[in-house]
Amino acid sequence: MEDCLIDKIPWIPVLRAGNADALPLRAALLESHQIDALDGELPTVNIALLRHAILPVVLHALGPLTKAAWDEMIIAPGFTDDQVRQLNDYLDERRHRFAAFHKEFPFGQTPDLEPAKKNGEKPSTALIPTMASGNNTPVRRRHTTDGNPLALPVGDAVRWMLHAQCWDTGGIKGGAVGDPQAKSSKTTGNRGGPLSNFAVVTPIGRNLYETIILNLPIGPRAAGDLPAWERVAPGPNWEERAPAGILEWWTWGARRMRLIPHQTDEGARVSYVVLAAGDRVAGVPPWEPHATWVYRKNTKKDKDDPDAPDVVRAPRFRQQGAQAWQGLETLLTLPKEEDAAFETSTLLAQAAASNTLGADYPLMLQTCSIIYNTHVTTIKDITFDTLPAPIAALRGDPQVWDTAVEAARQAAQLATATNRLAANLAQAASGPAPDPDRGNHPGDKLLSALRPYVLRFLKGCQTTTDPEQRARAHAALQTIYDREAQRAGNELLTRVPPSAFTGRTREVRGKPMTFRLAEAERYFNAARRKALPLIYPPRPEES
Incomplete structure (x- = not known):
């Protein structure tokens, strides 16, 4: 069964010269200068592909990046010959970690994961927020049921699996065999995916290559910071902890999952998945590069702790129905301005500080949010918007x-x-x-x-x-x-x-x-x- 995501499975949807296409990971990276943009089913899918695959591969293979290196890369027409060699070597060495159904290291999944409840597998639509599954009936409906699930091609299933790792709802999840914290074949108190806690702001360039570079943070790598495919494959057990750094955070295993393939006349398909609780993290790391920030009065300040700050820095949410340009002040306010109520993202601040990015560069910003109910157990809306961002305004x-x-x-x-x-x-x-x-x-x-x-x-x-x-x-x-x-x-x-x-x-x-x-x-x-x-x-x- 073919499952190589590096060279065989076309799972990265792209636009090239205005035409839709799908490519394996290597081709999407090496041909990125010829690709207009990612073209996922939703903008939230594009974010999942960037954070869980494209960005960590490039940053781990070529980084950590200095400001001088970043300044050179953003004006280059594409990856240099030396960078192409580094990327090829990196992918070749890790080919077995990018196999969708590898016995020991299935990409983004937990090997041999089994539901604690008999017949506890979920239909593939459980990964797709715009489709009905269980008691969730979204606006967009297709004639599928839990007993007659959608048979997803391998590439589609991997895409939606990564999307669930980023944006899945919280609440009760089915337990997994071997999870000591599962009670009555389920786990409770699960939080939403890592991106459920803030409005994601993504800088967009003139082509996919420039978009990749605009989304790579500058700076040293934290000790022990590795992407998921460099770590031991996760088991059914999970814990609450802080990520070591950006690479681990981008590939965070918020859910334990396993795609269940079956063969059809049209090739391999995924109709059912195992989905269980994964690692938890308390809040958004203060160095999250895709978040903008607001400064608020500390309403939880302990009267017995006079040293507690009067003002706290929190990631910004996007109000349902609001358009991106309505929060323009948040997007354009540089970090650490005195008495500022807002702060733009790390990525926008570093673009503003570039010595090579011209003031007339046509930078676009895409904002994405999934709006949940109070308990983050159901999805109310998916919002996204795009707007031009004047570099001169970012530069103050x-x-x-x-x-x-x-x-x-x-x-x-x-x-x-x-x-x-x-x-x-x-x-x-x-x-x-x-x-x-x-x-x-x-x-x-x-x-x-x-x-x-x-x-x-x-x-x-x-x-x-x-x-x-x-x-x-x-x-x-x-x-x-x-x-x-x-x-x-x-x-x-x-x-x-x-x-x-x-x-x-x-x-x-x-x-x-x-x-x-x-x-x-x-x-x-x-x-x-x-x-x-x-x-x-x-x-x-x-x-």
């Missing part, structure tokens, strides 16, 4: 940074004003104020309408060095903002009933307040004008 150019961030803030202010208009009109018509945490809101619709204009403006910030031209572009963007905000406001105003003209008086925070259409419109127009100072300069008495 105050004009570019201020312009880019201000454009995002102004859009958010208009969305807030639109939502407030909707709430005031609802109350003027004797209805309840909309719940800000539930349902769809007109401000979200406005942000979606503004998105293409914001992205085009950010793209212009990457290539425009003339401050006056950038200021004219910002004024033009505000004109578009104004047009779309007025359109959103008029849509709300034309829908209100006649009773909104006379309004309604109700008690707010112990005081009577009257809600009328006229006041709601006046507040909206004032907020709209205040948010757009380039086209509505403040009056002398207001400045």
